[in-house]
Amino acid sequence: xxxxxxxxxxxxxxxxxxxxxxxxxxxxxxxxxxxxxxxxxxxxxxxxxxxxxxxxxxxxxxxxxxxxxxxxxxxxxxxxxxxxxxx
Amino acid sequence: xxxxxxxxxxxxxxxxxxxxxxxxxxxxxxxxxxxxxxxxxxxxxxxxxxxxxxxxxxxxxxxxxxxxxxxxxxxxxxxxxxxxxxxxxxxxxxxxxxxxxxxxxxxxxxxxxxxxxxxxxxxxxxxxxxxxxxxxxxxxxxxxxxxxxxxxxxxxxxxxxxxxxxxxxxxxxxxxxxxxxxxxxxxxxxxxxxxxxxxxxxxxxxxxxxxxxxxxxxxxxxxxxxxxxxxxxxxxxxxxxxxxxxxxxxxxxxxxxxxxx
Numbered sequence: 001x002x003x004x005x006x007x008x009x010x011x012x013x014x015x016x017x018x019x020x021x022x023x024x025x026x027x028x029x030x031x032x033x034x035x036x037x038x039x040x041x042x043x044x045x046x047x048x049x050x051x052x053x054x055x056x057x058x059x060x061x062x063x064x065x066x067x068x069x070x071x072x073x074x075x076x077x078x079x080x081x082x083x084x085x086x087x
Numbered sequence: 088x089x090x091x092x093x094x095x096x097x098x099x100x101x102x103x104x105x106x107x108x109x110x111x112x113x114x115x116x117x118x119x120x121x122x123x124x125x126x127x128x129x130x131x132x133x134x135x136x137x138x139x140x141x142x143x144x145x146x147x148x149x150x151x152x153x154x155x156x157x158x159x160x161x162x163x164x165x166x167x168x169x170x171x172x173x174x175x176x177x178x179x180x181x182x183x184x185x186x187x188x189x190x191x192x193x194x195x196x197x198x199x200x201x202x203x204x205x206x207x208x209x210x211x212x213x214x215x216x217x218x219x220x221x222x223x224x225x226x227x228x229x230x231x232x233x234x235x236x237x238x239x240x241x242x243x244x245x246x247x248x249x250x251x252x253x254x255x256x257x258x259x260x261x262x263x264x265x266x267x268x269x270x271x272x273x274x275x276x277x278x279x280x281x282x283x284x285x286x287x288x289x290x291x292x293x294x295x296x297x298x299x300x301x302x303x304x305x306x307x308x309x310x311x312x313x314x315x316x317x318x319x320x321x322x323x324x325x326x327x328x329x330x331x332x333x334x335x336x337x338x339x340x341x342x343x344x345x346x347x348x
Contacts, residue, residue, distance in 0.1 A: 015134075018211065051116070051117070
């Protein structure tokens with residue numbers, strides 16, 4: 001499930017509308033301690049955001065907000081769920 | 088309980104490590120002038136071309152034969168419609184320019200430029216950007232104008248915002264949230280981008296604007312940047328909303344890049 005969400009996010013970042021990686025990131029962050037959503041946010045910004053003039057990497061910021069913002073809630077209600085072997 | 092705490096501690100350490108790694112990658116990219124994002128785009132390029140090949144192979148395999156016929160007809164009609172829109176827009180722009188040039192006793196010359204294919208998904212970007220298959224090796228430079236149509240009567244749809252060696256990132260003039268000073272029916276207005284080639288502007292209700300009018304901008308070298316698609320007037324209001332559209336990038340196979348002015 002976790003790998004599937006990551007794959008969905010990657011495919012969405014490359015081919016689909018921006019809402020797809022956002023959904024994948026949000027669901028992953030709610031369900032798992034999903035550090036990989038940082039990669040998804042970074043991928044969207046690296047693919048589509050020009051380096052100059054420097055502007056806000058919104059998807060990277062969103063991934064950080066989701067990862068750290070939802071962490072206390074996730075830890076409270078879904079302790080022990082990792083979705084990946086050994087995680 | 089101890090195992091839970093252990094897992095929690097490990098999890099937090101991993102999240103911190105991932106966050107620090109992210110900060111490091113971002114800093115490296117910034118310091119290298121965007122080299123890492125250029126690598127990411129280079130890596131995604133085969134995926135984009137493979138995606139379009141797979142889509143054609145699936146539609147050509149006959150697996151969805153009944154759907155395929157309808158889809159092909161639909162696609163062909165969409166392409167034809169987009170082409171006709173571009174041609175109609177070009178004709179209007181040329182007519183307007185010819186009138187101006189006659190007034191100035193000048194001569195219009197085809198602006199030299201580069202035709203480039205659109206190589207990325209055109210609707211996937213949250214920032215109103217897309218990739219074209221031409222770069223500095225083809226003479227493309229930062230700030231160059233990107234047109235739908237040719238240099239004579241084309242509509243400016245964007246600017247090159249990050250040129251690479253063989254591909255460049257283009258930012259649409261009407262990217263979501265972008266603001267552009269434009270002229271409609273001789274009146275200066277500020278158009279606000281809504282993405283997908285759409286924008287809107289507030290105009291005084293007394294301004295004589297009609298659907299099909301050409302929108303110009305000094306930020307695009309005085310060239311056309313769109314056409315008035317629709318107008319919404321509220322009774323009693325001093326302003327009316329003018330909806331501006333350009334040919335959607337997703338329906339353009341190629342664009343024309345000309346040097347910035």
